Amino acid sequence: MLKKITLLKLILMMQSFKAGFPQIRMRRLRKIKTLRNLIAEEHVDLSSLVMPLFVREGLIGREKIDSMPGQERLSIDELVKEVSNLLEVGVKSILLFGIPSRKDDYGSSAYSRDGVVQKAIREVKKNFGDDVLVISDICLCQYTSHGHCGIVVEKNGRKIVDNDTTLEVLSKIALSHAEAGVDIVAPSDMMDGRVGVIRRSLDEEGYTDVAIMSYSVKYASSLYGPFRDAAHSSPRFGDRRSYQMDPRNIREALREVELDIVEGVDIVMVKPASWYLDVISLVKKNFKIPLAAYSVSGEYTMIKLMAEKGLVDEKQAVWEQLHSIKRAGADIIITYYAKEYARWVKDGLIS
Ligand code: PBG
Ligand code: ZN
Numbered sequence: 030m031l032k033k034i035t036l037l038k039l040i041l042m043m044q045s046f047k048a049g050f051p052q053i054r055m056r057r058l059r060k061i062k063t064l065r066n067l068i069a070e071e072h073v074d075l076s077s078l079v080m081p082l083f084v085r086e087g088l089i090g091r092e093k094i095d096s097m098p099g100q101e102r103l104s105i106d107e108l109v110k111e112v113s114n115l116l117e118v119g120v121k122s123i124l125l126f127g128i129p130s131r132k133d134d135y136g137s138s139a140y141s142r143d144g145v146v147q148k149a150i151r152e153v154k155k156n157f158g159d160d161v162l163v164i165s166d167i168c169l170c171q172y173t174s175h176g177h178c179g180i181v182v183e184k185n186g187r188k189i190v191d192n193d194t195t196l197e198v199l200s201k202i203a204l205s206h207a208e209a210g211v212d213i214v215a216p217s218d219m220m221d222g223r224v225g226v227i228r229r230s231l232d233e234e235g236y237t238d239v240a241i242m243s244y245s246v247k248y249a250s251s252l253y254g255p256f257r258d259a260a261h262s263s264p265r266f267g268d269r270r271s272y273q274m275d276p277r278n279i280r281e282a283l284r285e286v287e288l289d290i291v292e293g294v295d296i297v298m299v300k301p302a303s304w305y306l307d308v309i310s311l312v313k314k315n316f317k318i319p320l321a322a323y324s325v326s327g328e329y330t331m332i333k334l335m336a337e338k339g340l341v342d343e344k345q346a347v348w349e350q351l352h353s354i355k356r357a358g359a360d361i362i363i364t365y366y367a368k369e370y371a372r373w374v375k376d377g378l379i380s
Pocket of ligand 1: 166168170178217218252253254255256257262269324325326327
């Protein structure tokens, strides 16, 4: 095989030498847009996009998020309107984050039957039924007074995020969302064993059809900065490095995904996306399971701020970012640009 290719190359080289110009011209297929579109290897389908939304308890109307220009916290009423706007432009999946009005050390408002996310799920499902796919984030950081993704206990005079106590709370949260009618639960806490525990409690309560999309590979990233401002979820002490992954590691990503699969996950996720394209690509190569990539708040705000300063063509930048994430191997892209991108596509402003 190798020999054949080399021989072919040689013949071609000799031919072009004889003719005095190269016969193979890569630029031929780049000449016009229709042709470029014809041979494009990747396409971003609107049905693969997921729009994250923030719903805030007690809020009336909408509230701008300073750290993420163009994004807003929503009341439940506004959330319903927003879902209708999304459906209109062709985005049919949402990822819900709740911002409660009450926090405590145990994050108990996260699993209350009348919590903000539970109410939001019910309201959205009541209005749109199966026209919209509702995914809910399962975590504690917006609900705990210390802002960590799990239950904090003191061990040998040191505060630690306790894995196994957290698991019980996570399954309570997942159950309360399932009860409200969610389609997919998405645990983002990075505790060990959470997928298995959540799967078992869902099954025991009869929610065998509620899927789990795990934040399987979640790095301890600086790119979450704008989100923590948006969701009021910054840790009050320390950082998340004892549970989220070290950005230097990639082998570990394969172990995380493998474990989630063993525990019964339905969709795996890599997060963040743009700085971790190698990870997306490796997970894609190694596992036959739907793969989501989360283009996080920092990725969004970077482009927004550059665009605001006139340093980048926003539409082109987003188009390039989304196609790169696809090219790396993501089936699903979670992005704060979902609505705007869909609108640009609908208005014929990008293709
Ligand atoms: C909470 C959570 C975070 C994000 C999603 N779920 C932040 C964090 O780990 O602090 C990040 C999303 C983003 O930056 O867009 N567990
Ligand atoms: Zn969290």
